[in-house]
Structures are given as structure tokens and as C-alpha cells.
Amino acid sequence: MTVPNASTPTPRAPETGGSVVISVDAMGGDRGPSVVVAGMAESAEKNPEVRFIVHGDQAVLEGLIARRKVLAGRCDIRHAGGVVTMHDKPSQIVRKGEGTSMWSALESVKRGEARVAVSCGNTGALMALSMLRLRKLPGVNRPAIACLWPSRNPQGFNILLDVGADIRADAHDLLQYALMGASYARNGLGLDLPRVGLLNVGTEEHKGRAELKQAHDLIEAAAAGNFTYVGFVEGGDLPSARVDVIVTDGFTGNVALKTGEGVAKLVGDFLKDAFSNSIMSKFAALLAMTSLKRLQKRIDPRRVNGGIFLGLNGTVVKSHGSADSTGVSAAIKLAFTLAESGFQDRLAARVAQGAAASASAAETGASS
Amino acid sequence: MTVPNASTPTPRAPETGGSVVISVDAMGGDRGPSVVVAGMAESAEKNPEVRFIVHGDQAVLEGLIARRKVLAGRCDIRHAGGVVTMHDKPSQIVRKGEGTSMWSALESVKRGEARVAVSCGNTGALMALSMLRLRKLPGVNRPAIACLWPSRNPQGFNILLDVGADIRADAHDLLQYALMGASYARNGLGLDLPRVGLLNVGTEEHKGRAELKQAHDLIEAAAAGNFTYVGFVEGGDLPSARVDVIVTDGFTGNVALKTGEGVAKLVGDFLKDAFSNSIMSKFAALLAMTSLKRLQKRIDPRRVNGGIFLGLNGTVVKSHGSADSTGVSAAIKLAFTLAESGFQDRLAARVAQGAAASASAAETGASS
Numbered sequence: 001m002t003v004p005n006a007s008t009p010t011p012r013a014p015e016t017g018g019s020v021v022i023s024v025d026a027m028g029g030d031r032g033p034s035v036v037v038a039g040m041a042e043s044a045e046k047n048p049e050v051r052f053i054v055h056g057d058q059a060v061l062e063g064l065i066a067r068r069k070v071l072a073g074r075c076d077i078r079h080a081g082g083v084v085t086m087h088d089k090p091s092q093i094v095r096k097g098e099g100t101s102m103w104s105a106l107e108s109v110k111r112g113e114a115r116v117a118v119s120c121g122n123t124g125a126l127m128a129l130s131m132l133r134l135r136k137l138p139g140v141n142r143p144a145i146a147c148l149w150p151s152r153n154p155q156g157f158n159i160l161l162d163v164g165a166d167i168r169a170d171a172h173d174l175l176q177y178a179l180m181g182a183s184y185a186r187n188g189l190g191l192d193l194p195r196v197g198l199l200n201v202g203t204e205e206h207k208g209r210a211e212l213k214q215a216h217d218l219i220e221a222a223a224a225g226n227f228t229y230v231g232f233v234e235g236g237d238l239p240s241a242r243v244d245v246i247v248t249d250g251f252t253g254n255v256a257l258k259t260g261e262g263v264a265k266l267v268g269d270f271l272k273d274a275f276s277n278s279i280m281s282k283f284a285a286l287l288a289m290t291s292l293k294r295l296q297k298r299i300d301p302r303r304v305n306g307g308i309f310l311g312l313n314g315t316v317v318k319s320h321g322s323a324d325s326t327g328v329s330a331a332i333k334l335a336f337t338l339a340e341s342g343f344q345d346r347l348a349a350r351v352a353q354g355a356a357a358s359a360s361a362a363e364t365g366a367s368s
Numbered sequence: 369m370t371v372p373n374a375s376t377p378t379p380r381a382p383e384t385g386g387s388v389v390i391s392v393d394a395m396g397g398d399r400g401p402s403v404v405v406a407g408m409a410e411s412a413e414k415n416p417e418v419r420f421i422v423h424g425d426q427a428v429l430e431g432l433i434a435r436r437k438v439l440a441g442r443c444d445i446r447h448a449g450g451v452v453t454m455h456d457k458p459s460q461i462v463r464k465g466e467g468t469s470m471w472s473a474l475e476s477v478k479r480g481e482a483r484v485a486v487s488c489g490n491t492g493a494l495m496a497l498s499m500l501r502l503r504k505l506p507g508v509n510r511p512a513i514a515c516l517w518p519s520r521n522p523q524g525f526n527i528l529l530d531v532g533a534d535i536r537a538d539a540h541d542l543l544q545y546a547l548m549g550a551s552y553a554r555n556g557l558g559l560d561l562p563r564v565g566l567l568n569v570g571t572e573e574h575k576g577r578a579e580l581k582q583a584h585d586l587i588e589a590a591a592a593g594n595f596t597y598v599g600f601v602e603g604g605d606l607p608s609a610r611v612d613v614i615v616t617d618g619f620t621g622n623v624a625l626k627t628g629e630g631v632a633k634l635v636g637d638f639l640k641d642a643f644s645n646s647i648m649s650k651f652a653a654l655l656a657m658t659s660l661k662r663l664q665k666r667i668d669p670r671r672v673n674g675g676i677f678l679g680l681n682g683t684v685v686k687s688h689g690s691a692d693s694t695g696v697s698a699a700i701k702l703a704f705t706l707a708e709s710g711f712q713d714r715l716a717a718r719v720a721q722g723a724a725a726s727a728s729a730a731e732t733g734a735s736s
Contacts, residue, residue, distance in 0.1 A: 150634065164569055167577055201532055201622040209535055209619065235626025239634040248623075251577065254569040255620050256627045258603025263631045266518065266607040271639070274662055284652045294642055 019051045020339045022116055022332055023108035026056035027083040027101040029120030030322045033057070036120060037064040037071070039328020043336070044070045046329075050336050053114050055080050055104040080104040084121050086321060090128035097129055106133045109314040115339035118306075118331050120319040127165055127309060134312040137348055139355035142166045142173045143311035144250070145318065146184055147257055152241040155189045160238060162250040163257045163307060169249035171214035174198065178219045179354040180310040180347060181245035182227035187341040188308070188334065191244055196223070197233030199248035199256075204232070219247070222354055306331040308338070311351070315344050387419045388707045389482040390700055393473035394424035395451040397488030398690045401425070402432055404488060407696025408443070409436040411704070414697075418704055421482050423448050423472040448472040452489050454689060458496035465497050474501045477682040483707035486674075486699050488687040495533055495677060502682040505716055507723035510534045510541045511679035512618070513686065514552055515625060520609040523557045528606060530618040531625045531675060537617035539582035542566065546587045547722040548678040548715060549613035550595035555709040556676070556702065559612055564591070565601030567616035567624075572600070587615070590722055674699040676706070679719070683712050 024040060026033040033056055043050055051074045054061055058079035065071050082100035084093055097103045102121050108114040110133050119126050127143070136143060146161035161181050162169065169177070178196050185194035198219060200212055216232065223229040233243050235256060248256070275285040309316040315338055319331035338344075392408060394401040401424055411418055419442045422429055426447035433439050450468035452461055465471045470489050476482040478501050487494050495511070504511060514529035529549050530537065537545065546564050553562035566587060568580055584600065591597040601611050603624060616624070643653035677684040683706055687699035706712075 152634070152637075167569060199623060201535060201619055235623040235628075236630035236633075238627055239630050251569055252620055252623050255567060255603040255616075255624055259606055259624045259627050260603075260631045262604035262607050263628045264635055265604075266520070267632055267635045269520075284654075286652075 019049050020336055021051045021053060021114040022118055022335050022339065023053045023105045023114035024055065024332070025101045025105035025117065025119035025121055026054050026061055027080075028085070028122065028321075029319070029328075030086070031120075031324065033060055034064055035323070035325050036328050037061070037068065038325035039323070039332060040075070041068040041070050042325055042329035043332040044068075044074055047333070047336060049340075050074070050332070052076070053078060053105075053108045055101040055108070056083075057081065057101075078104050078108070084125045084129075086122050088122055088125055090122075090124040093122075093125040094128050094132055097125070102126060102129055103133070106130060106314070106316070109316070110134055115344065116315040116317060116335040118317045118319060118328075118335050120321055120323055120328065120331075122321070123164070123307070123318055126316065126318055130309055130312055130314075130316050134314040134316070137311050137313055137351055139351045140176055140180075140311035142169060142176075143309055144177050144180060145307045146181055146310055147307045149238050149246075149257075149260065151239045153244060155191065155244075157189065158238060158240075158243060159185055159189070159194075159245045160253055160257065161245070161247065161310065162253050164250045164254035165309065167249070167251040167254075169211075171211045171218055174211070174215035174247055174249070175218040175222060175354065176311065176351065177247045178229075178245070179222065179226070179350050181247060183343070183347040183350045184308060184310060184338075185227075185244050187343040187346060188338055189244070193228055194244040195228045195230050195242070196245045196247060197230045197237060197243040199246055199252060200232040200234065202232065203234060215247075226350065226354075306334040308334070310347065313344075313348075315339070315347075387417050388704055389419045389421060390703050390707065391421045391473045391476035391482035391485040392423065392700070393469045393485065393487035393489055394422050394429055395448075395469040396453070396490065396689075397687070397696075398454070399488075399692065401428055403691070403693050404696050405429070405432040405436065405439070406693035407691070407700060409438050410693055410697035411700040412436075412438045412442060415701070415704060417708075418442070418700070420444070421446060421473075421476045423469040423476070424451075425449065425469075446472050446476070452493045452497075454490050456490055456493055458490075458492040461490075461493040462496050462500055465493070470494060470497055471501070474498060474682070474684070477684070478502055483712065484683045484685060484703040486685045486687060486696075486703050488689055488691055488696065488699075490689070491532070491675070491686055494684065494686055498677055498680055498682075498684050502680040502684070505679050505681055505719055507719045508544055508548075508679035510537060510544075511677055512545050512548060513675045514549060514678055515675045517606050517614075517625075517628065519607045521612060523559065523612075525557065526606060526608075526611065527553055527557070527562075527613045528621055528625065529613070529615065529678065530621050532618045532622035533677065535617070535619040535622075537579075539579045539586055542579070542583035542615055542617070543586040543590060543722065544679065544719065545615045546597075546613070547590065547594070547718050549615060551711070551715045551718045552676060552678060552706075553595075553612050555711040555714060556706055557612070561596055562612040563596045563598050563610070564613040564615060565598045565605060565611040567614050567620060568600040568602065570600065571602060583615075594718070594722075674702040676702070678715065681712075681716075683707070683715075 026036045053076045055078045061077050080101040084100050084102045105117045109117045144162035145165040147163045148157040149160050151158040182194045185191045220229050275281050307318040317331050317335045394404045421444045423446045429445050448469040452468050452470045473485045477485045512530035513533040515531045516525040517528050519526040550562045553559045588597050643649050675686040685699050685703045
């Protein structure tokens with residue numbers, strides 16, 4: 001394990017044998033660095049191509065990594081003494097965040113040493129630092145956080161964005177979310193022609209707020225060849241098989257995400273109650289164990305762990321703060337898939353193309 | 369069964385023996401009048417005090433009602449030849465809706481013949497006609513639709529409003545929703561001091577849109593003695609036991625409601641898949657039948673069938689368009705509970721009181 005001076009810019013790390021380097025913020029999650037290192041080990045076991053640059057307390061990390069044979073020779077540790085806690089306000093972190101593991105993890109992406117950063121830390125602080133250090137992609141006004149949503153589609157998930165990077169979004173922001181979400185669906189879920197829908201309170205074209213009607217027209221015009229636009233969708237369509245990417249503003253998306261999680265948890269708890277209700281039902285639960293486990297796996301939030309920050313000069317995966325090693329491993333797997341597919345460059349190209357098309361449409365509109 | 373001329377205003381129907389009269393729009397639901405009459409019969413069997421004024425095609429209704437002994441002598445039929453369909457636009461219905469069963473059902477409440485109206489028809493048209501015929505309560509700017517949400521609370525449900533009467537709401541509208549929701553919780557759910565929360569993307573006071581911060585202060589000031597204000601709540605709190613009434617704008621509420629329904633349906637379908645997966649799991653499902661039925665009952669959307677229109681001079685219960693007889697019966701039961709509690713007068717008093725307090729606070733603010 002090498003420990004270069006974090007303040008010296010280094011060139012892109014040599015990726016021998018097709019290896020893909022992920023930058024991991026090992027601190028800042030609710031469960032501490034041991035769970036993060038355990039998640040890295042799970043990933044490393046399943047995927048021989050993955051390598052890590054790990055950021056945090058060097059002594060602690062050296063100890064944790066030394067205990068995992070599968071990580072031997074696959075981790076660079078970068079010491080960072082500071083930790084961003086769940087209670088730190090984004091504005092404070094922007095001013096005083098240098099020297100934290102989160103800052104350091106983003107630096108590795110900024111310098112091109114790693115293709116994607118993964119953190120379990122404070123979402124607001126991570127987004128604020130990402131905007132500060134990685135900067136917005138040319139043509140992007142508001143970056144977005146995209147999450148995966150369990151669905152009836154063959155790929156098992158739909159993409160919902162924005163789920164809380166920003167609480168406002170105008171029609172042009174929503175268009176950019178559509179372009180970025182479609183790009184994520186192509187590279188992250190392997191869908192050639194993703195179907196994109198715009199979240200509204202009804203599917204009829206006359207319904208909803210003015211900015212939604214305008215976004216409807218913009219997205220429809222941008223679809224050709226990029227994705228299929230299915231028009232307005234409703235809350236009930238989030239898990240549906242008629243759409244792959246659902247576009248909304250960060251306020252609505254955040255409420256929908258947390259509502260969905262809350263309801264799934266409620267039904268799960270009611271189910272547990274139902275099966276511990278009598279001797280007979282407990283026996284039935286034993287018999288149905290395999291089926292129930294399969295169900296649990298289908299709706300397990302750990303499997304869809306990983307919100308993606310889109311619209312920056314670099315890809316950041318936000319793992320849930322309370323993620324266990326399986327959750328961290330899922331977030332790393334997602335980071336790996338995106339890194340391997342060259343997602344960042346493709347996304348940048350799509351956004352640039354969309355911005356050009358939008359500008360030319362505006363020009364045509366102005367001259368007509 | 370008597371059939372008075374619908375155009376002659378009649379005085380409040382004599383309610384012998386403590387009977388409560390509900391006005392029912394028998395047409396306009398997806399499943400037609402036979403399901404509505406079946407739901408009325410279910411209600412009438414459980415509740416000897418309920419009586420009905422039924423609106424729709426007289427010949428059809430006479431035939432359907434005659435087949436239900438329990439309804440004998442408990443229904444007044446009012447002929448209305450027109451039907452509002454699910455595809456009619458609210459604006460058309462406002463102009464041409466006279467003569468429909470929906471219009472007629474609202475007239476019975478307007479005239480004081482019935483205390484509450486129930487309809488399975490087109491929500492947008494029902495709200496538009498309700499606003500036109502019943503008019504807004506003094507002090508109410510935007511009426512709201514409140515729905516019941518399965519929760520971990522002892523009463524089994526939380527109240528969410530607005531779920532789609534209006535897509536916008538400013539701080540004062542949100543305050544009125546809080547007052548009306550609290551009144552509904554007292555009279556509909558029997559809670560003496562309901563806990564009210566304001567839906568946001570975080571529970572910290574610094575988060576969210578400007579109008580939410582303003583509403584936060586207004587609701588806090590109006591709480592004293594009326595209800596307990598718990599502050600901001602998140603999507604995950606909708607089914608939680610730390611709040612009884614969740615206040616939000618109609619756009620967000622509608623998305624949350626449909627998202628919740630969609631996720632519950634998804635988990636339910638996955639559960640069915642899991643139990644029909646193998647011989648063993650099918651056998652387990654048989655053994656667990658009682659428990660599974662109990663679960664199904666707890667999350668059965670038919671049990672919470674009935675959105676309430678709040679903020680009008682009269683109470684209107686909107687039953688789901690696809691409700692079966694159990695669903696219609698649940699909506700009628702809710703209408704009965706509200707009618708019996710004198711909900712409408714209490715609600716009007718609370719709103720008037722809230723408006724006065726708000727005006728006096730504004731005055732104090734202006735003079736200070």
C-alpha cells in the first residue's frame with residue numbers, strides 16, 4: 001500500500017489488466033469504516049477488476065484492510081484526518097471541508113486517478129462538495145440525484161430523478177434530467193432506448209403546472225433517437241413496466257422516494273406480524289422461507305443502494321448512510337458498472353448535444 | 369319510495385329515531401349503479417340509523433333497490449337522467465352538468481335534506497360541481513381533498529391532505545389545510561388532540577421552500593389547544609405513529625398517494641408471486657391463509673375508500689371510481705360518521721376561528 005502526499009496532484013493511475021479504480025470515502029457512514037472496508041472486500045471478491053483508492057484515517061484503514069486478504073495489493077490509502085458528520089451543514093463543509101475523507105475522495109476523481117467516487121456520508125455535504133470540487137458539466141444548471149426504484153420491468157428497476165439535489169426545477173432543468181436519466185439508463189441498466197416519463201398528477205396533457213407542460217414539449221422534442229418519451233406518468237407508475245426513467249423536481253422526487261420506502265417498510269412489518277401471529281402461521285413461514293427470502297431480496301433496499309449525482313464533471317455514488325457491507329458492495333458495483341461503461345464521457349456528450357438542440361429549437365421558435 | 373320533483377326545494381327531511389340521511393350519487397362509478405346499491409345495502413345492514421336519498425335513473429334504481437329487503441323504506445329516489453363520465457372535463461360539467469345524478473346528489477346537501485353526499489364519479493368534475501353548488505366556506509381560499517393512509521397509529525390511519533383538489537398552495541392555504549385536517553381527525557377518527565405535521569424534504573427547520581417555512585410558523589402559532597404541531601415530517605412519516613395529520617400541497621400529496629398505492633400493490637403482487645412459486649410455498653400459503661387475510665385487510669385500499677372534500681358548505685365523500693360494494697360501503701360509513709358527529713358545523717367554526725386568529729396575528733405583526 002502506498003500513501004502519496006494528498007496535496008501532490010498525481011496523473012491517472014495506471015490501470016493494468018483492464019482494472020477499474022473506484023475512490024472510496026471510508027468515513028462518515030453511520031456504521032464507520034469497518035463496514036465500508038467489508039463492503040469493498042465483498043465487491044473485490046466478486047469482481048477481479050476492481051481496485052480502490054481509500055480515504056480516511058490511515059492507521060485505522062491499514063488495520064482494517066490488512067485483515068481482508070482479497071484486498072491485498074488492490075488499495076491505495078490516502079490519509080484524511082477529518083470526517084464530515086451527518087449533522088454538519090453543507091455550507092460549513094464547503095468552507096471547512098478540506099482535509100476530510102469526503103473532500104479527499106472527490107479529489108481522486110477530480111485528478112482523474114479514479115473514475116467514480118463512493119461515499120456513505122451526509123448527502124447535502126457530499127453534493128455541496130461535489131459541486132465545489134468537480135463543478136457542473138457545461139450546459140447543466142442544476143445537478144440531480146438519481147435513484148433506482150424496484151419495478152415490474154425486466155431489468156428489475158426504474159430510475160427516478162431528481163430525488164433531492166435541488167428542491168426546484170424549471171422546464172429546462174427537467175429536460176436536462178430527462179437527458180441525464182436516459183444516459184444513466186443506457187449505461188447503468190443497459191437499455192438501448194429507455195422510455196422516459198414526466199411525473200404529474202394525471203396523464204392528460206391539460207393537467208398540471210405550467211412548467212410541466214413546457215417541459216413536456218421540450219422533452220418530446222429532444223427524444224428522437226435518444227430515448228422514447230411516454231409523456232406524463234403518475235405516482236403509481238414509479239414501479240410500472242411502461243416507463244424506465246421518471247423525471248421530476250427534487251422536492252417531489254424526495255417525497256416520493258421516502259414515501260415509497262416508508263410504505264414498503266410498513267407492508268414488510270405487517271407481513272412479519274402476520275407470520276408471527278400463531279403457531280400455524282409461524283410453521284407456514286418456515287415452509288415458505290425460500291419464497292419469502294426471494295420476496296425480501298426483490299424489495300431489499302440494500303440492493304438498490306446508491307443514489308447517483310448527475311450533471312457534474314465526474315460521477316459520484318451516494319450510498320445510504322446506514323448501509324451495511326452488502327449495501328456498500330451494491331453501491332461499489334454500481335460505481336464499477338458506470339466507470340466501466342465510460343458513462344461520464346457519454347453523459348457529457350448527451351448533455352452538450354441536448355443543450356445545442358434546445359438552443360437551436362429556441363432560435364427557431366424565436367424566429368418563427 | 370317517494371319521488372319528489374327534483375326542482376322543488378324541500379325542507380330538511382324529518383330524521384325519525386335519530387336517523388342520518390346520506391345523499392348518494394348512484395351513477396358515474398366504473399362499475400355502475402348495481403355496485404353502489406349493493407354497497408348501500410351492506411351499510412344499511414350494519415347500521416340501522418342510515419337512510420339514503422339516491423340519485424340516478426329512476427327505473428334502474430327502483431329495480432335494484434327493490435331486490436334489497438334491507439333498503440325497503442329507507443331510500444328516496446331522485447330521478448336524474450344525465451351521468452358524468454370519467455372522461456368529462458370539469459369545465460364542461462360546470463356548464464352542462466345540471467340534470468346529472470352528481471349535480472342532484474349535491475343539491476340534496478345544499479338544501480339541507482342530507483348531511484353528506486357520496487359519489488364514485490369523476491373527481492375533477494365532482495370538485496368543480498361541489499365548488500359551484502356548495503360554495504367555499506367563508507375564510508377558505510382553496511378547498512382540499514383529504515385521504516386516509518394506513519399507519520402504525522392505534523387508529524390504523526393517518527390523514528393526508530391535500531391529495532389533489534388544487535396543485536398549488538401558499539402558506540395560508542397550508543394553514544387552512546392544517547385546521548381542516550385537525551377537525552377531520554377529531555370528528556372522523558375520534559382524536560381529541562391530533563398531531564399535525566407539515567410535509568417537507570427534511571425535518572430540520574432550515575430546509576425546504578420559502579412558503580413551507582412561512583407555513584411552519586403560521587401552523588405553529590395556530591396550534592394552541594386545537595392540535596399538537598410536530599413540525600416538518602418526511603415522506604417516510606406518512607404511515608408513522610408520530611403524526612396523525614400530514615399537510616402538503618395538492619401536487620405533492622397526489623404524487624405521494626399514488627406512489628404509496630403503487631408500492632403497496634407492487635409488494636402485494638411480489639408476495640403473491642412468492643407464494644405461488646412452488647408446491648411447498650402454495651402449501652405454506654394455505655397454512656398461513658388466516659394471517660395473510662389479516663394482512664390483506666390491514667392494507668386493503670377498499671377499507672380506506674373515501675377522499676373527503678374539505679372547505680365547502682357541505683361535506684362530500686369521493687369514493688374510488690372502481691370501488692366494489694365493500695368500498696362503497698366504507699365510503700358511506702365514513703360519511704355517516706362525519707354526519708353524526710356534526711363535522712360540518714365544527715369544521716366551519718374552526719376555520720372561522722383560525723381565520724380570525726390569523727388576521728389578528730397579521731394585525732399584530734403589522735402594528736409591531
